[in-house]
Amino acid sequence: MHISSETLSAKFHTFESSVKSAIKNLFASLHSISDIKMTNNKPATAKPERLPVSFIPRNLALDDDISPSKQTPRFHGYTNNFRNTGEEALLLHGSKSGKFTVGNLAQPIMENGKYTMSGDRPRCRLDDSQSQNLTARELVDYLKEKSREENNIEIDLTKNSGPIHLISCFGKQKAAQDLADATGRPVIAYSNQEVVCKDLMTIRRIEFTVDSNFKHNWDPRKLISGKEYHTATPKTFHPTNNSVK
Numbered sequence: 001m002h003i004s005s006e007t008l009s010a011k012f013h014t015f016e017s018s019v020k021s022a023i024k025n026l027f028a029s030l031h032s033i034s035d036i037k038m039t040n041n042k043p044a045t046a047k048p049e050r051l052p053v054s055f056i057p058r059n060l061a062l063d064d065d066i067s068p069s070k071q072t073p074r075f076h077g078y079t080n081n082f083r084n085t086g087e088e089a090l091l092l093h094g095s096k097s098g099k100f101t102v103g104n105l106a107q108p109i110m111e112n113g114k115y116t117m118s119g120d121r122p123r124c125r126l127d128d129s130q131s132q133n134l135t136a137r138e139l140v141d142y143l144k145e146k147s148r149e150e151n152n153i154e155i156d157l158t159k160n161s162g163p164i165h166l167i168s169c170f171g172k173q174k175a176a177q178d179l180a181d182a183t184g185r186p187v188i189a190y191s192n193q194e195v196v197c198k199d200l201m202t203i204r205r206i207e208f209t210v211d212s213n214f215k216h217n218w219d220p221r222k223l224i225s226g227k228e229y230h231t232a233t234p235k236t237f238h239p240t241n242n243s244v245k
Contacts, residue, residue: 051081051084051086052086055081055086057079057080057081057204058078058079058080058081058151058153058155059077059078059079059080059081059200059204060077060078060079060143060146060147060150060151060155061075061076061077061200062076062077062078062092062102062103062142062143062146063075063076063077063092063093063101063102063103063104063131064076064104064105064106064124064126065093065104065106065126065199066106066124066125066126067198070118070119070121070123071109071118071123071124071125072118072119072121072122072123072124073106073121073122073124074106074198074199075199075200076091076092076093076199076200077090077091077092077200078090078143078147078155078200079091079200079203079204080155081204082165082203082204083203083204083205083206083208084204084205084206087162087163087164087165088157088160088162088163088164088165089164089165089166089167089203090139090164090165090166090167090168090179091167091168091197091199091200091203092139092167092168093168093169094166094168094169094170094171094175095133095169095170095175096170096173096174097174098135098136098173098174098175098178099133099134099135099175100133100134100135100136100139100168100175101131101132101133101134102131102132102134102139102142103128103130103131103132104126104127104128104130104131105126105127105129105130106124106125106126106127107124107125107126107127108122108123108124109122109123109124109125135178135182136175136178136179136181136182136183137178137182139179139182140156140157140158140179140182140183143155143156143157144156157182157183157185158182158183158184158185160185161185162185162186163185163186163187163188163236164179164183164185164186164187164188165187165188165190165203166179166187166188166189166190167190167195167197167203167210168189168195169191169193169194169195170191170192170193170194171189171190171191171195172189172190172191172192172235172237173192175189176188176189176235176237177237177240179237180237180238180239180240181239181240181241183239184239184241185239186236186237186238186239187236187237188234188235188236188237189234189235189237190210190212190232190233190234190235191210191212191213191232192215193212193213193214193215194212194213195210195211195212195213195232196210196211196212196213197210197211209231209232210231210232210234211231211232212231212232213228214228
């Protein structure tokens, strides 16, 4: 029996569409189950329309980074106004071991006695001579020390209350639980994988969302969407002793 190439092509496309549809339905089902299982872990953070008049925004750079494409500086660290909610957040490079990177410095690149520029910003190189990898407890102390040095106001995560947002690579793996235990506060982490984020200014915007790498190149979400990243799902980690502030 002869089957034309047109018929084979049509059958293949029909089969391909069926497979994609099945994957979408399967993923939708899994996503629904995941939402049900994680309902108690998702933060129910109210977003005030307007912060109190007495609210004082505080931001503190703890680590510098460089934009790969433009070689311009980006700043990571602490803010008390995540997405304009008045909630505290930490944006730092993280690791699977649960440690946080601080202390890198962006140094302007000089040529012939002048700054080299990318637009209106100086091009920089990263000086890691003062870089440190800190545990959660060490980070709490480091933040107190740096805030006293820079602003003459101590930022002590153990004395405040409410959730801390942690935007950090691999935050869900160990760092978030360690930080919750170190501060006695709930910590909202966003990914088991690497996250995609620019700087402290970005995470203060209302429209900010945390993007995360896919776990595998063959992740169904990546195959279907064709995107390199997906919107991360937040999860709340509570102190082990349950003494939440």
